Amino acid sequence: MAIHRNLAAKNRMQKQKLNADIRKQATLLxxxxxxxxxxxxxxxxxxxxxxxxxxxxxxxxxxIVILIYSDSDTITVRNNLLYMFAIVFSAEILRFxxxxxxxxxxxxxxxxxREKEKTEKYNGVISYLIGCIGVLTLFxxxxxxxxxxxxxxxxxxxxxxxxxxxxxTYKFRNGKSLAGTLGxxxxxxxxxxxxxxLLKHDHESSSxxxxxxxxxxxxxxxxxxxxxxxSELIDLWGLDDNLVIPLLSGTILWILLIGLGxxxxxxxxxxxxxxxxxxxxxxxxxxxxxxxxxxxxAISQTTKVERTLRKxxxxxxxxxNPDTKTYEILLDKRSLKTPGGSKLSIPYSKKFLAYLIAxxxxxxxxxxxxxxxxxxxxxxxxxxAFDKDINTKQEVINHLLRYLDNDTICYQESYPxxxxxxxxxxxxxILNWVQKTYNVEIKTTDGINGLKQPDSTRKKxxxxxxxxxxxxxxxxxxxxxxxxSFLIGLALVExxxxxxxxxxxxxxETISQTMKWGKLENAHDIENESTKRQLGSVIxxxxxxxx
Numbered sequence: 001m002a003i004h005r006n007l008a009a010k011n012r013m014q015k016q017k018l019n020a021d022i023r024k025q026a027t028l029l030x031x032x033x034x035x036x037x038x039x040x041x042x043x044x045x046x047x048x049x050x051x052x053x054x055x056x057x058x059x060x061x062x063x064i065v066i067l068i069y070s071d072s073d074t075i076t077v078r079n080n081l082l083y084m085f086a087i088v089f090s091a092e093i094l095r096f097x098x099x100x101x102x103x104x105x106x107x108x109x110x111x112x113x114r115e116k117e118k119t120e121k122y123n124g125v126i127s128y129l130i131g132c133i134g135v136l137t138l139f140x141x142x143x144x145x146x147x148x149x150x151x152x153x154x155x156x157x158x159x160x161x162x163x164x165x166x167x168x169t170y171k172f173r174n175g176k177s178l179a180g181t182l183g184x185x186x187x188x189x190x191x192x193x194x195x196x197x198l199l200k201h202d203h204e205s206s207s208x209x210x211x212x213x214x215x216x217x218x219x220x221x222x223x224x225x226x227x228x229x230x231s232e233l234i235d236l237w238g239l240d241d242n243l244v245i246p247l248l249s250g251t252i253l254w255i256l257l258i259g260l261g262x263x264x265x266x267x268x269x270x271x272x273x274x275x276x277x278x279x280x281x282x283x284x285x286x287x288x289x290x291x292x293x294x295x296x297x298a299i300s301q302t303t304k305v306e307r308t309l310r311k312x313x314x315x316x317x318x319x320x321n322p323d324t325k326t327y328e329i330l331l332d333k334r335s336l337k338t339p340g341g342s343k344l345s346i347p348y349s350k351k352f353l354a355y356l357i358a359x360x361x362x363x364x365x366x367x368x369x370x371x372x373x374x375x376x377x378x379x380x381x382x383x384x385a386f387d388k389d390i391n392t393k394q395e396v397i398n399h400l401l402r403y404l405d406n407d408t409i410c411y412q413e414s415y416p417x418x419x420x421x422x423x424x425x426x427x428x429x430i431l432n433w434v435q436k437t438y439n440v441e442i443k444t445t446d447g448i449n450g451l452k453q454p455d456s457t458r459k460k461x462x463x464x465x466x467x468x469x470x471x472x473x474x475x476x477x478x479x480x481x482x483x484x485s486f487l488i489g490l491a492l493v494e495x496x497x498x499x500x501x502x503x504x505x506x507x508x509e510t511i512s513q514t515m516k517w518g519k520l521e522n523a524h525d526i527e528n529e530s531t532k533r534q535l536g537s538v539i540x541x542x543x544x545x546x547x
Contacts, residue, residue: 074144076406078136079448085129092123127240134243135250140207142195143257146224147250149191154228155245157187174235181229188228192221207257215257227252316362318354321345327354331361336376340384344376350471353379356540371530374537378474382541386470396477397465403486404453404461409505410487414446419512426505430491438464442487461490468493475538482506482534492538499536506531 095102131151135144162180169178196208197217210217231249232241313331320327326345329336336344336357346354353375360373386393409427413419431442440457468476472493480489483506492502504511507528 074136074141076450078133079450081129081133081136085126085133088123088125088129092126124240124242127242131243131246135246138247139250139254140258142207143250143253146192146195146253147246149195150188150224150228150231150249151242151246153191154184154188154232155241158184158229158232172233174233176233181233184232185225185229187225189221189225191228192224193217196220207254213257223256224253227256311364311367313361316358318358327351329354329358329361336361338380338384340388342383342388344379344383346379350541350543352543353541371533374534375540378478378537378541379471381477382470382474386473393470393473396473397462400465400477400480400486400489401458401462403480403484404458405451406484407487408483408485410442410444410451410453411448412444412446416512416516418515419509422508422512426501426508430487430497430505433491433496434487461486464490472542475542479535479538482531492535493542499532499539502535503528503532506535 091105095105128151132148135147138144139147158176158180161183162177165179166177171177172181196210208215208220213220215223227249228245231245231252234244234248236244236248315330315332317330317333318327319330324345325348327348328343328345338344344357346357357375357379360376363372385396409423409430412423412427431444434440435442438460440460441454442457443451443453445451465473465476476489476493478489479492479502480486483489483492483502485506488497488502488505491497492499497505510527
């Protein structure tokens with residue numbers, strides 16, 4: 001019995017010891033689990049901070065684009081981005097060859113990097129910069145800007161919405177959700193409305209102007225949103241979104257606005273289906289519209305001809321108006337009008353100009369050719385924009401002054417020799433003439449850094465063009481926009497340059513390339529003749545009649 005009691009006591013002691021060990025192990029395990037949970041939460045928190053930092057920077061670039069659009073040109077922006085790319089790319093190379101540098105790099109900038117980017121993959125900024133540089137190089141200024149906005153805002157919206165609500169919606173094969181795509185589309189539409197609906201754009205260089213396009217602003221904003229959401233959703237060969245989104249959205253927008261000709265069919269749709277009134281009017285691109293047509297004439301022969309873009313008048317004449325001391329151009333005894341509804345009238349001092357405009361309309365054959373009415377559009381611009389609204393005139397002057405800092409002839413190359421020789425021959429005389437005639441300093445450079453002309457120069461030249469009459473300012477605007485040079489435009493309207501000389505000065509780089517590689521058949525010659533035609537219209541509009 002004693003033996004049994006001893007065994008029972010021994011078993012109880014061992015059982016108590018075992019329970020104590022189990023409780024100890026459970027407590028230790030619980031502590032480890034808690035520590036693990038704390039570690040996991042800390043890691044998640046770090047990842048969230050990293051992702052938030054990336055997205056804030058991502059979105060902020062969109063606001064920078066808006067500021068850039070109003071104050072700079074694409075060349076300056078692209079050059080600055082190239083500098084940034086060179087710095088970031090050099091740093092990436094050093095990272096993968098030097099562990100010490102990589103540790104410092106991650107310590108400073110690691111809060112904005114994903115884990116794979118720290119050890120296995122290059123920094124996403126590389127793709128971002130390549131995408132931005134690519135669209136600024138390939139596309140017009142406004143299309144490039146909206147493509148960068150789509151990259152900046154749509155991608156951020158897709159990421160934010162997808163993380164929050166993506167689990168409740170359909171998931172695509174690449175892991176992206178329907179919720180994220182819809183978020184990107186919504187933000188893309190908002191970005192398009194802000195960009196095209198609220199910002200001021202130069203109608204001469206903009207790819208889309210509502211009054212001149214088949215696409216209204218609501219339709220364009222919806223289409224842009226769809227393009228942004230689709231670009232963010234599509235996975236092209238595993239390429240980084242930062243590269244795919246801007247290039248893909250820019251390509252689609254280019255096809256939509258320019259490749260299919262939507263942005264250049266000036267008011268044709270409204271002319272064909274809306275205007276039904278008597279009289280005639282031309283718009284800034286030289287197309288016509290029929291006004292004040294009585295309802296009973298809605299399906300007359302004239303209307304049918306207009307719908308087919310065929311010549312709808314038989315006789316062109318010039319009529320003198322003694323009351324206003326102007327000449328008016330008549331199409332079948334009806335006055336030609338501007339897009340603003342004013343009569344296209346020419347002062348007595350420019351009698352020959354009235355006959356040249358009449359000649360433009362007289363020379364039209366069966367089909368109306370928009371490009372062959374440069375004088376008509378130039379005079380219409382002067383009447384509608386500068387004669388009626390002094391604020392518009394001042395806005396145009398301020399816009400043209402921006403070309404002074406980015407003037408083509410102030411950025412001269414040091415090679416090849418053929419280009420340097422052409423610059424010396426055609427650009428330097430213009431620079432010397434401006435400095436001597438107006439007693440101003442014009443800075444030049446052979447680098448790619450942006451120039452800033454002296455304030456005194458800007459002030460003096462502003463005073464000069466403020467004294468231009470409406471017709472001369474309209475001609476100066478066309479010459480400057482066409483040649484991308486404030487100084488070439490000034491020399492042309494002041495009769496320092498002939499049309500041939502101004503055309504050559506504005507095409508120096510093209511001429512240098514053709515000297516080396518030869519002309520591109522049916523391309524360079526057409527460009528040269530088109531430039532001469534437009535610059536010739538400036539000379540004709542600014543000359544004083546001797547008739």
